[in-house]
Amino acid sequence: MELFKKILIANRGEIAVRVIRACKELGIKTVAVYSDVEKESLHVRLADEAICIGPASSAQSYLNIPGILSAAEVTDSEAVHPGYGFLSENPHFAEACATSGITFIGPTPENIRVGGDKAKARQVMKRRGIPVVPGSDGPVSSEEMVMKVAKKIGFPVIIKASAGGGGRGMRIVKEESGLEQAFYMAQREALAAFGNGELYVEQYIPEMRHIEVQIAADSKGNTVHFGERDCSIQRRHQKLIEEAPSPISTEKFRKKIGELAVKAARAIKYRNVGTMEFIVDTAGNIYFMEINTRIQVEHPVTEMVSGVDLIKEQIKLAAGALIEYKQHQIKFHGHAIECRINAEDPDRFIPHPGKITFLSLPGGPGVRVDTAAYSGWTVPSHYDSLIAKLVVHGVNRQEAISKMTRALDEFIIEGIKTTIPFHRKVFSHPDFVNGEFNTGFVDRINGSGKPGSTGEETQ
Amino acid sequence: MELDDLKGLIELLKDTDITEVQIEKDGNKVKIRREKRLSSIELTKPVVVHEKPAAEPAEDIQKLVTVTSPIVGTFYRSSSPDSDAFVQTGTSVKKGQVLCIIEAMKLMNEIESEVEGVIVRILVENGHSVEYGEPLFLIEPVQ
Numbered sequence: 001m002e003l004f005k006k007i008l009i010a011n012r013g014e015i016a017v018r019v020i021r022a023c024k025e026l027g028i029k030t031v032a033v034y035s036d037v038e039k040e041s042l043h044v045r046l047a048d049e050a051i052c053i054g055p056a057s058s059a060q061s062y063l064n065i066p067g068i069l070s071a072a073e074v075t076d077s078e079a080v081h082p083g084y085g086f087l088s089e090n091p092h093f094a095e096a097c098a099t100s101g102i103t104f105i106g107p108t109p110e111n112i113r114v115g116g117d118k119a120k121a122r123q124v125m126k127r128r129g130i131p132v133v134p135g136s137d138g139p140v141s142s143e144e145m146v147m148k149v150a151k152k153i154g155f156p157v158i159i160k161a162s163a164g165g166g167g168r169g170m171r172i173v174k175e176e177s178g179l180e181q182a183f184y185m186a187q188r189e190a191l192a193a194f195g196n197g198e199l200y201v202e203q204y205i206p207e208m209r210h211i212e213v214q215i216a217a218d219s220k221g222n223t224v225h226f227g228e229r230d231c232s233i234q235r236r237h238q239k240l241i242e243e244a245p246s247p248i249s250t251e252k253f254r255k256k257i258g259e260l261a262v263k264a265a266r267a268i269k270y271r272n273v274g275t276m277e278f279i280v281d282t283a284g285n286i287y288f289m290e291i292n293t294r295i296q297v298e299h300p301v302t303e304m305v306s307g308v309d310l311i312k313e314q315i316k317l318a319a320g321a322l323i324e325y326k327q328h329q330i331k332f333h334g335h336a337i338e339c340r341i342n343a344e345d346p347d348r349f350i351p352h353p354g355k356i357t358f359l360s361l362p363g364g365p366g367v368r369v370d371t372a373a374y375s376g377w378t379v380p381s382h383y384d385s386l387i388a389k390l391v392v393h394g395v396n397r398q399e400a401i402s403k404m405t406r407a408l409d410e411f412i413i414e415g416i417k418t419t420i421p422f423h424r425k426v427f428s429h430p431d432f433v434n435g436e437f438n439t440g441f442v443d444r445i446n447g448s449g450k451p452g453s454t455g456e457e458t459q
Numbered sequence: 460m461e462l463d464d465l466k467g468l469i470e471l472l473k474d475t476d477i478t479e480v481q482i483e484k485d486g487n488k489v490k491i492r493r494e495k496r497l498s499s500i501e502l503t504k505p506v507v508v509h510e511k512p513a514a515e516p517a518e519d520i521q522k523l524v525t526v527t528s529p530i531v532g533t534f535y536r537s538s539s540p541d542s543d544a545f546v547q548t549g550t551s552v553k554k555g556q557v558l559c560i561i562e563a564m565k566l567m568n569e570i571e572s573e574v575e576g577v578i579v580r581i582l583v584e585n586g587h588s589v590e591y592g593e594p595l596f597l598i599e600p601v602q
Contacts, residue, residue: 036591036592051590051591052531052590052591052592052593053531054591055591055592067563067591069564070531070532070563071531071590073564074533074588075588100564
């Protein structure tokens with residue numbers, strides 16, 4: 001079938017490189033956009049064409065909808081791939097693309113709206129009989145409402161921002177006395193970070209696993225899943241290490257959680273590629289948490305165990321291709337783990353941009369590195385600190401761990417501080433090696449001392 | 460070896476593919492090496508949307524004000540195909556005077572001069588696309 005002739009990648013860094021790679025393999029011409037401080041970046045070099053769309057600040061460049069649409073127009077790009085972050089979950093952008101006659105590679109604007117309203121997504125799923133984390137039925141607009149919910153489901157609870165993400169606008173409330181402050185702090189933070197102070201409440205499950213399922217759906221509603229990913233190694237709700245399959249997964253578990261994910265996708269008529277996030281408690285109960293209506297950072301681990309190229313799937317589905325294969329034809333092999341390497345101090349996770357004076361990437365069988373870094377490149381300070389994803393694949397988890405340990409030793413980045421030492425610490429920790437970890441793991445091995453900590457636990 | 464000699468050498472090397480050169484003269488040894496990024500991989504440079512013409516050495520660039528594009532779009536010298544261009548080389552312009560239109564997403568954006576002066580060069584052809592920061596005009600400001 002006829003795919004697009006030219007795609008504009010509305011993103012930067014490693015994901016822009018990733019999308020350009022998929023396009024090149026599909027014979028599609030690529031257009032990179034960049035801010036005026038990123039002229040020397042790798043995604044600009046690899047694309048067929050490149051356009052500067054604004055100054056360094058994200059708001060004026062990678063979030064600049066008119067600038068990006070104008071760039072698509074002057075280059076005759078037929079489609080835009082939004083990557084992750086930036087405009088990928090902005091329903092206005094998705095709509096603006098449609099209005100301009102440009103295909104947005106991703107789900108529908110309505111899917112994005114539902115996904116972006118976490119309180120609403122919970123309600124929709126609950127109504128469809130999908131188990132959700134116990135909590136408020138929709139948003140809460142006052143501390144009294146939070147109190148009512150807390151009394152019903154019991155403390156501790158967690159107050160979250162409806163429009164939120166990345167761990168901001170969240171506060172754990174251990175008991176009644178902490179409620180008022182938590183409510184107002186969460187609201188203020190949500191308003192500042194997302195322009196929307198709406199909150200909802202969930203039961204707080206301290207020893208939980210964060211397990212998500214990759215799904216894809218075509219225009220006819222054929223929906224499949226590509227298995228689960230365990231993303232429980234997090235710090236302040238930011239994922240650091242992800243793996244597929246989950247160490248606690250069995251064929252039965254995967255079938256169960258996979259079917260729930262497909263059901264959830266059908267419930268909102270989801271289109272294209274996306275992820276359903278769940279929380280699994282120590283008893284193995286699965287609860288829906290939220291939907292991610294975009295390709296995710298950790299998509300490589302699913303690619304490594306299933307053999308699918310998720311970016312190519314996104315492009316094909318956006319061009320109108322149908323999912324010809326059936327669920328039972330999707331097979332999983334071996335075990336994959338990803339470490340996110342950030343330009344940060346490995347102990348306190350403070351961002352550390354600067355010039356990479358020497359870079360040597362690991363290699364060998366079963367090792368994949370997704371990065372836009374190169375020797376001599378200056379990590380800009382204006383954007384996120386992710387500089388590379390180190391992904392390994394082994395026949396089983398043990399082999400994957402030994403490969404990751406070896407690859408982390410081979411990875412040399414000089415000139416800036418990175419979180420590689422942190423990852424080395426994790427991979428030598430018995431709890432991680434035994435698969436016994438949950439979202440409390442990082443704080444346990446690192447101590448809770450965080451820069452700029454408000455003194456409250458965020459989890 | 461004098462500083463001027465070194466400067467001359469470096470200038471000479473700039474336009475070549477030479478990556479390392481070592482010179483001995485009167486007992487002095489000098490080695491000049493070019494740092495290469497992404498060495499040993501020939502990456503085709505992307506086609507920038509618009510080819511930027513090299514400025515002629517005749518102009519004293521230091522004195523001139525460069526008007527750059529604040530947006531991505533298509534550059535037009537006049538408000539419509541039938542009307543006259545807003546400015547030509549040699550036109551005197553006042554601060555706030557419209558120099559050109561950049562069309563983006565069907566919206567016409569008037570680009571105004573920030574200075575009073577004379578148009579020395581027009582750097583983009585009518586109907587060509589421009590990116591953020593792209594030089595459009597060189598203006599010699601009045602003192």
